Amino acid sequence: MAAIVTISNLVKRYGNFTALNDVSLTVGAGEFLTLLGPSGSGKTTLLMSLAGFADPDSGSIKIGDREITGIEPNKRNIGMVFQSYALFPHMTVGQNVAYPLKLRGMGRADREEHTRRVLSAVQMPGYEHRRIDQLSGGQRQRIAVARAIVFEPDIILMDEPLSALDKKLREELQIELKQLHRRLGSTIIYVTHDQKEALTLSDRIAVMNHGTIAQIARPQEMYERPASAFVADFIGYSLLLPMACGEPCSIDAAALGPLRDDPRAVLVVRPEKLDIVADQDRQPRHFYFTAQVQDIAYQGDIIMVYARLRSGENIVVRRDSRFATSQAIPAVGAPMRLALHQSDTSLVIDDRPRPGPQGS
């Protein structure tokens, strides 16, 4: 049972600190939406407001047509997976999963049937009688998910559910979560500070900063067309270069959007989008840069080339380590010509605080 979530003008203050500053957001039925942002950006406060553990100062949250602000957490019918999993240590796996069913007055036989089914859905069949302290981290995570979905809640909230696991297991469980979401078709709101996780899992990502939503978009759009310097910097690695650093070659100005004449506009340059080309190369719709190689870092699957532009800006080029591409990398100290297709970059306003004594 997937529901639409409508959040309007939500404000939450803690003393002088504004955790949520007029946040509005609509999550579609069956959508997997990720709240992404640095710590203190308001993503956890937003999740806690949805769950009913934080009380917003103003604004409204609706699940379907039902207003839920002010409603007790137990009456919201929301499944939640906690960062610490919050599995009850004094109950078995089966009792944990059946707990929400018991609270809803379901009979014993039905409870057991539901528990059995949901445990196989999270690939833990037959674990009913295990104790929580006998489970590994990944197994606990699965049980926490099972407990959150067993009562068929309207929406499911997940608060960094994979952050306690090691990298390999995390990537496995990401795929499992994605498949589970596809099978259940439920609305999921997911919080993470891991941008790669957000890109992998989400239908849409909402990047939060200072209690507001900086941008909300599909993963690919978020990465390829960041709306601001903050988003460009937060999602993936990027360099922000003034357009004057490069030499444009037959650029289609219309494609660059409304910021093309703004003096504060900078190019978002991702290291993997840069190509090392021959000196005389001049393809249309490209920006060209001339740089001198400063350092080369071999990292196994990739090679990072650190270079300095003639204008003094530092730039990083990411190359794969295949023979053909690695051969094209000049030696340290040598000059190189870099090409960037106009579709591989976008313009943003550089509003980042400047470091230095005059900075506030």
Add this chain to the structure above:
Amino acid sequence: MAAAGRRRAARVWPLAAPGVALVSLVSLPFVWLSLLSFVADGSLSLANYARMVENPSYQTIVLKTLQLSAVVTIVVIAVGYPTAYFIHTRSRITATVLLACVAIPFWTSLLVRTYAWMVILQRNGIVNGWLQDIGLIERPLRLSNSFLGTSIGMIHIMLPFFIFPLYSAMKQIDMDLVRAARSLGASRTKAFWQVFVPLSGPGLFAGSLLTFVLCLGFYVTPQLLGGGNVTVISMKIQENITNYSDWGAASALGVVLLVVVAGLLLGVKKLGARLEAQ
């Protein structure tokens, strides 16, 4: 080689001094005193134990001691658990202040506190005076020199012993567990009883046991607040020694008290292990 070994031995031996002192000053007298209970009229006998079985006054005393300890423990749980929970739910600063309020009487001498209760509870003391003033009672209640007075004094003394271990157990509880129960559909009350209370079980258990065991050996408070109307095992021990110089009888009572406490601890440990295994 032998000389070096001797020199090393000479250096190491002094380290045994605390052990020797402990054995000679504590363990040996303890064993000797315990053995005295098996001696009556200068010969080995079980007369000291037989008397306890035959003489009904001894059974009354043991029962009174158990009854007093049980009443005090139950009231301490009833008052202490909500107190510990209240402190637990306050902000850090408030909690620190409240804990200090619990700790200050804890640091005050037991004798001083018992005398304070004697003043408060006496026939024309504060409580009786106040109750008469507001017209709730006509004649003063028998608050001191009674089982009630003794219980009140002991409850006050035992509360910190219960609250501190319980509070630290509550602090260990991950409050996300209570939030999880709420999000799964549990009301505030259900989340408290089905999640918080079971998780505070070990602390509740430790605190109650500590309270009960300490109550069994209480002497000063029943002596002063009981006013001769409450006789517990420790008072009978003292009476046997100072009034009758009957070390055997006193020792037998001590051994019984020790066995009861040891049996209680063992039983509780077994019970805990069985609950754990389930």
